Structures are given as structure tokens and as C-alpha cells.
Amino acid sequence: MSALGGGSAGGEGINPAASVIALVIVLASVGIAYVVYPVALIPLIGVIIGGVLISFGVHFVPVGGAPAAMGQAPGIATGVAMLAAGGGLAGLFGGAWAAEMGLWVALGAGAIGGGLLMAITCLMVNVVYVYAMGIPPAASGKVEKDPITGDTYDGYRSQGTEGHGLPFISYVGGVIGGILAGLGGTLIYLELLEVYQQALPNVLGMTPEAWLRLPYPLQVSLQSVCSL
Amino acid sequence: MAIQYNAILALIIGSAVAVFVQGVYATTAYLGRTASLAKFEQPVYIDILKSVTTVTMAHAFVAVFTTVTMCFLIIEALGHPFPLPLMGIVWGGIALGAAGSATGNPFYGKERQYQKYPPFGAGLPISASGDIVRYAEAGQRSSLDNGWFTSKGAGPASGICFGLIVFFELWRTILFEPFAAGWGGAVIAGAVIIIVFMVIDRMVESWARKTYGPYTTETATEEEATA
Amino acid sequence: MSTEVFAFFGGIAAIIALWWGGTDSIKNLCSYGLGTGVPSAGMIALGSGVVAMLFATKLAGISPLLVPVGCVVVAAILGAILGFISDKVLNMNIPVMTRMIAELTVVGSLTMLGFTAMVAGTFSFGDLITSTTSVLGVELASYASSVIGGCVLATIFMLGAIAIQHPPFNACLGPPNESWDRTQMCAIECGALSMIGVAIMSLAFLSLPAVVISFVISIILWGGWSYSELIKLSKRDAFAWLDSQPIREVGGEQ
Numbered sequence: 001m002s003a004l005g006g007g008s009a010g011g012e013g014i015n016p017a018a019s020v021i022a023l024v025i026v027l028a029s030v031g032i033a034y035v036v037y038p039v040a041l042i043p044l045i046g047v048i049i050g051g052v053l054i055s056f057g058v059h060f061v062p063v064g065g066a067p068a069a070m071g072q073a074p075g076i077a078t079g080v081a082m083l084a085a086g087g088g089l090a091g092l093f094g095g096a097w098a099a100e101m102g103l104w105v106a107l108g109a110g111a112i113g114g115g116l117l118m119a120i121t122c123l124m125v126n127v128v129y130v131y132a133m134g135i136p137p138a139a140s141g142k143v144e145k146d147p148i149t150g151d152t153y154d155g156y157r158s159q160g161t162e163g164h165g166l167p168f169i170s171y172v173g174g175v176i177g178g179i180l181a182g183l184g185g186t187l188i189y190l191e192l193l194e195v196y197q198q199a200l201p202n203v204l205g206m207t208p209e210a211w212l213r214l215p216y217p218l219q220v221s222l223q224s225v226c227s228l
Numbered sequence: 229m230a231i232q233y234n235a236i237l238a239l240i241i242g243s244a245v246a247v248f249v250q251g252v253y254a255t256t257a258y259l260g261r262t263a264s265l266a267k268f269e270q271p272v273y274i275d276i277l278k279s280v281t282t283v284t285m286a287h288a289f290v291a292v293f294t295t296v297t298m299c300f301l302i303i304e305a306l307g308h309p310f311p312l313p314l315m316g317i318v319w320g321g322i323a324l325g326a327a328g329s330a331t332g333n334p335f336y337g338k339e340r341q342y343q344k345y346p347p348f349g350a351g352l353p354i355s356a357s358g359d360i361v362r363y364a365e366a367g368q369r370s371s372l373d374n375g376w377f378t379s380k381g382a383g384p385a386s387g388i389c390f391g392l393i394v395f396f397e398l399w400r401t402i403l404f405e406p407f408a409a410g411w412g413g414a415v416i417a418g419a420v421i422i423i424v425f426m427v428i429d430r431m432v433e434s435w436a437r438k439t440y441g442p443y444t445t446e447t448a449t450e451e452e453a454t455a
Numbered sequence: 456m457s458t459e460v461f462a463f464f465g466g467i468a469a470i471i472a473l474w475w476g477g478t479d480s481i482k483n484l485c486s487y488g489l490g491t492g493v494p495s496a497g498m499i500a501l502g503s504g505v506v507a508m509l510f511a512t513k514l515a516g517i518s519p520l521l522v523p524v525g526c527v528v529v530a531a532i533l534g535a536i537l538g539f540i541s542d543k544v545l546n547m548n549i550p551v552m553t554r555m556i557a558e559l560t561v562v563g564s565l566t567m568l569g570f571t572a573m574v575a576g577t578f579s580f581g582d583l584i585t586s587t588t589s590v591l592g593v594e595l596a597s598y599a600s601s602v603i604g605g606c607v608l609a610t611i612f613m614l615g616a617i618a619i620q621h622p623p624f625n626a627c628l629g630p631p632n633e634s635w636d637r638t639q640m641c642a643i644e645c646g647a648l649s650m651i652g653v654a655i656m657s658l659a660f661l662s663l664p665a666v667v668i669s670f671v672i673s674i675i676l677w678g679g680w681s682y683s684e685l686i687k688l689s690k691r692d693a694f695a696w697l698d699s700q701p702i703r704e705v706g707g708e709q
Contacts, residue, residue: 018539018543018544019544021539021543022539022540022543022544025536025540066333066337067354068333068334069333069334069336069337069338070337070338070341070342070351070352070357071334071337071338071342071350071351071352072351072352072353072354072357076330077329077330077333077334077337078326078329078330078333079329082322082325082326082329083326083330085322085326086322086323086325086326086327087326089317089318089322089323090318090322090323090393090397092318093308093310093315093318093319093397094397094401094414094418096308096309096310097308097309097401097414098401098405098414099309101409101414105409105411105414105415106414108411108414108415109401109414109415109418112400112414112415112418112419112422113397113418115418115419115422116393116396116397116400116418116421116422117323117326117327117393117397119421119422119425119426119429120327120389120392120393120396120425121326121327121330121331121389121393122429123425123428123429123432124327124330124331124385124388124389124392125330125331125334126429126432126433127432128331128334128335128385129334130432130433130435130436132334132335132339132381132385133334133335133338133339135338135350135351149430151437154442155442156437156442157351158350158351158353159350159353160351160352160353160354160355160356161350161351161352161353161354162354163351164351165433165436166429167433168429168430168433171426171429172426175422175426245651245652245655248651249648249649249651249652252648252682253617253621253625253645253648256621256626256641256644256645256682256685257621257625257626259626259685259686259689259693260622260625260626260627260637260638260641260685260689261625261626261627261630262693263632263637263688263689263690263692263693264627264630264631264632264633264634264692265630265631265632265694266632266692266693266694267630267631267632268694269694269695270694271693271694271695271696271697272689272690272693272694272695272696272697273697273699274696274697274698274699275698275699278699310606311604311605311606312605312606313605313606313607313609313610314606314609316609316610317609317610317612317613321613
């Protein structure tokens with residue numbers, strides 16, 4: 001079937017007209033929110049910033065996919081949806097726990113939570129590659145030299161591959177990606193929490209503990225959209 | 229949620245339902261994928277369905293029940309505000325999935341499917357991607373062998389990875405949270421743990437570089453890797 | 456009790472939505488070489504579908520009949536925006552992208568709405584976020600044990616997402632001898648399987664007769680029809696169907 005419609009030819013720069021339209025859509029949605037419910041304006045901007053952070057963090061995560069599992073390419077041998085959502089939600093787990101300690105502590109806790117998940121996963125990936133699968137040392141096929149440690153990869157790649165394992169720069173990138181994803185996820189959660197705390201008692205007359213539980217469905221859905 | 233069941237019983241019933249769903253998905257995945265490959269003369273082996281499905285369901289029960297119990301304890305004993313289904317998605321669905329997939333996939337991919345590509349210690353050449361090993365120690369290799377191998381090699385690795393994540397995530401929060409108005413546990417301890425893991429990773433990496441050394445001399449070009 | 460016994464119609468609606476979108480839309484999208492993008496497509500379908508669905512359930516205040524219609528309209532608008540952004544702004548340049556993401560979002564929201572209706576017996580927002588718990592004989596309105604507050608929605612999300620992703624990504628679509636009726640039957644089977652799970656979860660919200668009716672109908676749909684039909688179709692399409700035999704002991708010397 002793939003021959004029917006022709007392949008996609010993506011990635012040749014930014015389409016200015018479409019970007020302007022997208023910007024207008026975003027501004028229009030912010031404007032609608034401001035008109036309909038002014039209190040939600042700041043939280044909405046927070047949610048947008050959180051989404052941008054998650055999307056930005058996704059690009060730091062060294063995803064290798066199936067080629068990494070076969071030892072053909074460097075990176076983590078799983079999909080980006082899994083890792084980004086994992087980092088964001090693990091961060092959210094820590095952030096929600098620290099939510100009553102104030103905004104900045106919760107944000108820090110969430111960010112560190114995402115980074116921790118990525119740090120341990122990346123370490124275990126390297127341990128598996130080195131001690132279990134026997135594809136040492138980590139090497140990348142894309143660059144010649146690790147920008148942080150100064151290791152050269154040229155001779156360490158095995159023949160016919162694009163590199164394997166998880167070089168240290170990818171490790172750092174993964175941790176930064178996890179931190180950004182956790183930060184964004186926690187920010188979305190806290191902003192939604194704020195809206196619900198202001199809005200819902202008037203609507204429903206609920207008890208304070210109940211507020212804590214509302215944002216999750218939206219949270220999960222927003223995060224899954226962002227982690228694309 | 230008007231019913232007030234015994235929580236432990238509910239955990240077991242819920243895990244059993246999840247395992248049933250998992251088993252059905254396992255059979256349809258195998259049947260659908262293999263039946264679509266008639267062009268490559270790939271037969272459907274019914275004994276795979278008969279013997280592997282029950283084993284994966286047993287493994288799935290262990291995984292699901294322990295994860296759900298862990299989530300239940302995090303909520304009930306440690307007082308986390310999330311409801312149980314969301315906690316299950318965060319830990320069981322996504323974090324365990326990410327950890328298990330990241331550390332488990334290499335065993336299945338490189339170790340089991342491409343064992344005939346020596347030397348041990350080299351990555352798989354891209355030109356050999358589709359050339360998987362089809363014959364096992366006795367007769368044809370089927371998904372039966374992969375199940376044995378992944379449960380032996382990949383399962384413990386994924387388990388250690390996920391266990392470390394859960395342990396350190398809880399440990400840093402519970403033990404250090406009272407310090408420095410929350411900054412101690414939530415942020416500082418976590419950052420220290422991340423840096424420690426980073427150092428360990430660097431040590432593993434440089435140990436491997438020193439021990440195994442370069443495949444070729446540093447100046448050799450990799451362009452003639454088409455052989 | 457009353458209308459609760461008809462909750463299973465929500466599950467049937469979800470199956471029909473999955474049958475349409477889980478296979479057809481994803482197949483159209485996948486013909487542009489989007490192999491590993493299928494899980495992401497399923498997630499974006501359900502993820503934006505939840506937003507549309509939650510918005511639409513608010514319309515129940517005007518008239519309950521508006522909810523499904525509003526759900527489709529809101530999801531289509533949302534999906535068109537998302538598809539436009541992925542196609543033009545992110546420059547994926549897949550001609551059918553906008554339409555297919557819109558379709559997938561409609562499918563996702565309808566699946567969520569159907570399963571939510573099945574688990575709760577209602578799709579008005581007010582009923583979804585409150586439930587009554589009886590503590591020591593006193594009826595208390597509780598938020599934490601409702602469909603949304605108890606996060607049963609998250610489980611429905613995952614059941615729907617797997618049911619959308621499984622037929623095209625894991626099971627049928629892709630290899631050369633994929634046959635279309637088998638892929639569609641697989642989608643129906645996945646929907647019916649999710650329906651069983653949802654029927655069990657509805658034990659917490661509906662009266663016992665309603666739950667039993669939902670459960671029996673899901674079992675009939677799954678085991679009685681779609682699963683056995685799927686096995687038959689797989690048998691038809693497979694190269695060989697080899698049942699294992701015990702090793703025979705041959706008599707004589709050696």
C-alpha cells in the first residue's frame with residue numbers, strides 16, 4: 001500500500017503561512033479563554049508553557065528504537081512516546097506529592113523526578129549493553145567526538161553500524177529531557193489544580209481534598225498529546 | 229464505587245482480569261502477524277499458542293499484581309494523592325513500560341535474533357537487519373525459545389531497572405522531604421542521586437572503553453563497511 | 456435501575472467507532488509510511504478525544520441528546536487543528552494528515568464517550584464527577600469515587616488506546632498478506648475485549664442487573680462471535696496451520 005500515495009517529504013524548513021495561522025489559532029484560543037473565564041488566563045498560559053517544555057524535552061531524549069535493540073544505532077531501545085510520557089508522569093508523581101509545599105518546590109520535585117527516571121533507565125541501558133549484550137564501548141555514528149568527555153568514537157564503532165550503546169552526551173541529554181518533561185508535566189498539573197480550586201467550589205460545593213483529584217484526566221490527555 | 233470489597237481480594241480480581249486481557253492480546257497479536265506473512269511461507273504453530281500464552285499470562289500476573297499492590301501501598305500507606313488507576317498508569321503502564329522496553333528489547337533483538345553474527349561484542353551490521361536466526365538448538369526456532377530467553381535475561385534486567393526507579397523515587401521523598409522546607413528531599417537529594425548515577429555511568433563507559441579498546445585504529449575510516 | 460440496563464449500548468457504539476477509525480483511518484495514514492507512528496496516532500486520537508469528550512459532556516445540561524453530536528463536532532474541530540499543525544507547521548507533508556487526524560480524534564472521543572456511558576450509565580458531566588457513597592448507612596456525595604475523580608477515565612483511556620493501536624500496529628496491518636476483513640474483525644474483537652473490562656469496572660457504578668447484562672453481552676460479542684471469527688479468518692489466511700503432535704514412538708530396532 002505504501003507505494004500508492006508517495007512518501008512524505010517533510011522537514012524542509014518552516015512554512016511561514018501555516019505557522020502564522022497556527023499562532024493565530026493559539027492566540028484565538030487564549031482570547032476565547034480570557035473572554036469566557038478571565039481567571040483561567042494565567043493558568044492557560046502556564047499549561048501552554050508546560051506543553052512547550054514537554055515537547056522541547058522530548059527532543060533531548062536519546063531514542064534509538066528497534067535499531068538500538070539490534071545494536072545498529074546508539075540510544076535507548078524503545079519508543080519516544082513511552083520515554084517522554086514516562087519522564088513526564090514520573091515527574092508528576094513527585095510533583096504532586098510536593099504540591100502542598102509551594103509552587104517552586106513542586107516544580108523542582110517534578111523535574112528531578114523525571115530526570116531520575118531517565119538517569120536510572122539510561123544507566124541500566126548502558127549496563128545491559130556493556131555487561132550483558134557485549135556491545136561495548138558506547139559509540140555514536142553521527143559525531144566524531146563527545147562534546148563533554150572528549151572521547152573519540154571513530155575506532156570504537158563496530159563495522160557496518162551507526163554506533164551502539166549510549167554515549168555520555170546522550171546520557172546527559174536524556175537526563176535534561178527527563179527534567180524538562182517532568183517540569184512541564186508538573187507545571188500543567190499545578191496550573192490545572194489552581195483553576196479547579198478556584199472554580200469548582202462554586203459549582204459543586206466540594207470538599208478541599210476532592211480538588212486534588214480533578215486534574216488527572218485532563219493531565220493525562222494533555223501529556224499524551226504533548227509527548228508526540 | 230459504592231461497593232466496599234476487601235481491597236486485597238479486589239487487587240487479585242483486577243489482576244486476573246488484566247491477565248485475561250493480556251493473554252487475549254497476545255494470541256491475536258501472534259495470529260494476526262503470522263497469518264499476514266503467508267507470502268514468506270511462515271506457518272502458524274498452534275503449540276506456541278498453547279504453551280507460551282499460559283506462561284506469559286503467568287508472568288503478566290506476577291507483574292500486574294506486584295505493580296498494583298505497590299501502587300495501592302503507595303496510596304494507602306504513604307498517602308500519595310493520586311487515585312489508584314492513575315497511579316497504575318504512571319507506574320505500571322508508563323514507567324514499567326519504559327524501563328522494561330529499554331532494558332528488555334536489546335536481549336530480544338541483538339542477543340536472541342542475531343546470535344549467528346560474530347564476533348561477540350560487535351553491533352549488528354545494518355545490511356544484516358532482516359537476516360534473523362531461524363534454527364534453534366533443536367529444530368526450528370519459534371517464539372517458544374524467545375520466551376525462555378527473554379524471561380531469563382531480559383526480565384531480571386527490567387526488574388532491576390524498574391525497582392531502582394521506584395525505590396529511589398520514594399526514598400528521596402520520604403527520607404529527605406522534611407529538610408530545607410521541602411527542597412531537601414524533593415530536589416537536592418534527587419539531584420545528588422542523579423549525579424551519582426551519572427558518575428557510575430561514566431565509570432561503566434570508560435571501563436568498557438579501556439577494557440575492550442577500539443575495534444580499529446583511530447585513524448581508520450569506516451566508509452568501507454559494506455562488506 | 457431504569458435506563459442503566461441499556462448501558463451496554465455505549466460499548467457497542469465504541470466498537471463501531473473502533474471498527475471505522477481504528478482500522479480505516481489509520482490504514483490511510485499508514486499508507487504514507489508511518490510505521491512506528493501508529494502508537495503515537497492512537498495516543499493523540501485518545502488524548503485529544505478526552506478533551507472533546509469532557510467538553511461535550513457539559514452539553515448534557517442543555518439536552519443529553521446534544522452530547523454525542525457535540526462530541527463529534529468538537530472532536531472534528533480539535534482534530535482538524537491538530538492535523539493542520541502536524542501537517543503544515545511541523546512540515547510532515549502528508550496530504551491526508553489533517554483529515555485523518557480529525558477522523559482519529561472523532562474516533563477517540565466517541566470511543567471514550569461510549570465506554571464512559573457504559574461504565575457510568577450516563578454521560579452528563581455532573582453525574583460523572585459525583586457519586587454517592589454510603590458510609591454507615593448515610594448517603595454521602597463523594598467526588599473521589601466518581602468516574603472522573605476516581606480516574607476510571609484513565610483506565611478507559613488505556614483500554615481504548617490499546618484497542619485502536621493493536622489491530623494496525625501489533626496484529627494485522629502491514630505485512631504483505633494482510634486481508635482487510637481480518638483487520639476489521641480484529642478491531643471489533645479488541646473493542647469487544649475492552650468492553651468486557653469496562654463491564655467489570657461498571658460493577659462499581661451500576662446496579663447488579665445492568666452489570667450482568669453488559670457483561671453477558673460483551674462476552675457474547677467477544678467470545679461467541681468476534682474472537683472465533685478472527686480465528687477462522689486467521690486460519691483461512693495462514694500459510695499453514697500446524698497443530699503440535701506428540702512424538703511418536705516407532706516400533707522395531709533402534
